[in-house]
Amino acid sequence: GLYWYCLELIAQNVEKHNLSFELEHDAEIISADVGIHYELVQEMMTYMVDLDLFEDTDGIITCLKLAARSDEYTQKLLRNNPIVPIVSRQSPDKVPPNRTEQKRLEKDNGRAPHTALDGFDEFWAVYPKKRKKKTALDIWRRKKPDASVLIADVRARIAGDKQWLKGFVPDPTTYLNGERWNDDMGDSTSAPKTTDDYALEFGMTRRSDEPDERFRIRVRDAMLVRERQ
Structure with missing residues (x-):
């Protein structure tokens, strides 16, 4: 039940300008919402990360599997009827083909540029x-x-x-x-x-x-x- 609840929390924050697929709620908030002690929520989240249901990058929980499914769904709709508007929170022209690669590039772009030694x-x-x-x-x-x-x-x-x-x-x-x-x-x-x-x-x-x-x-x-x- 906690897995599906977390997926719902991630999905409801996905918008055209927010494609991070990040769980923005911490263990204490989720604990208050579902009525489970926050330490147990933390243990369950760790277990789900170990099962590769979620990813944990420096304490940030994401679900790139959900991103991949979303991409597959969007591409399927485009293949079946490319002229029909996509009823979703994403614009097809904004959906990158590889969400995992996008996350990696975003992380790389966040690093300090190596300009101090230029020249x-x-x-x-x-x-x-x-x-x-x-x-x-x-x-x-x-x-x-x-x-x-x-x-x-x-x-x-x-x-x-x-x-x-x-x-x-x-x-x-x-x-x-x-x-x-x-x-x-x-x-x-x-x-x-x-x-x-x-x-x-x-x-x-x-x-x-x-x-x-x-x-x-x-x-x-x-x-x-x-x-x-």
Whole structure:
């Protein structure tokens, strides 16, 4: 009796825009309706799932056998008299040929799209410095940059960035973490940066009694630290 009652509950919710064939009532509601303790209802539902009368997907009870019978009935009516309107809650043109496949596709479509790594391999292939790939991959996942923009920027810098042409290519992790593709790119004929230029970039100031060589060493060390980040 409980089996037929559950089928009735599923069928009454089937509409043109609701073809899930899902049992939307939980054990407590069914228990109150039929006068059976809800724990016994749960046990009986588990037993019917074990008998393949219903399906249990992550706690959602469905009856795809009912869907298959509905499809067979609809197709039979169409074969017998295709011009007669179908007296049912479904529109024939909306009924998929394979309801099980529809459920699988709906479940697959619910998964998060794998877009976080789109373009990373292409970026890595064109980037001239191959270091800390795993860390670079983690940064890529976090920032989700536009791969086409980065690839175009890397190619442009390989061809014309004065620092890159001199071999001062930042680690890919530094490039990604600092979003260097947004930086202005100086051409190869531009005047090279001085120690004071780099000091200004790093927010460093020369101490009044500091020798030039010592100051250059401090600035160089700051550059190395940034490259390692």
